[in-house]
Amino acid sequence: MLRLFLGLCAIVLLVGCSSKEEKALLKSYSEKTTYNKFLQQTEKAELFEGETSKIMVTATYLFTPNFEKKDHRPEKFIVGVAFDDSDASRIAFKNESSARNYTLTLNDKSATKVEKLALNDKRLKDISFVTEWGEYYEVTFPHINSKRFSLVLKHPKYGTKKLPFAKVAKFVYTKKGF
Secondary structure, eight states: OOOHHHHHHOOOOOHHHHHHHHHHHHHHHHHHHHHHHHTEEEEEEEEEEEEEEEEEEEEEEOOOOOOSSSOOOEEEEEEEEEEOOOOOOESSSSOOOOTOOEEEEEBBOOOSSSEOTTTGGGGGEEEEEEEETEEEEEEEOOOOOOOOOEEEEETEEEEEEEEEEEOOOGGSSSSSOO
């Protein structure tokens, strides 16, 4: 009888404590599902001159997998740019070389389409790291056959940074811990 009473008390305690928080957690998660998916496909890069940041770029890969064997859709990104360099106010999405030009290419391929987005654009609603001082673009590049590729941010004076992306989960390409 005592075992039955203790068992029932334990079950009531576990069910009573978890159900309220579980519902709130599931509601919060379901509201932000697309935000969390985009966050997994977001990378950030900064170029520096010494200790001073000159430019910060965030890129979110807008890829939705499908199961077609011959998928030739172009690669789309939402790119956010924040300039800390007072001399610069633009970024080129083509493979242009200039002494003052920042360029962003995908595996050395130029963008085929670039559209500047307003801060209130609905495409930015679920994108992370959206700030008032940044400029945002929807950038389309030609299709890449490989499952892994990199956006490359370059400046002749400040160097190069790569933003790695994958069409599958990134952890597939990381080294095993064991």
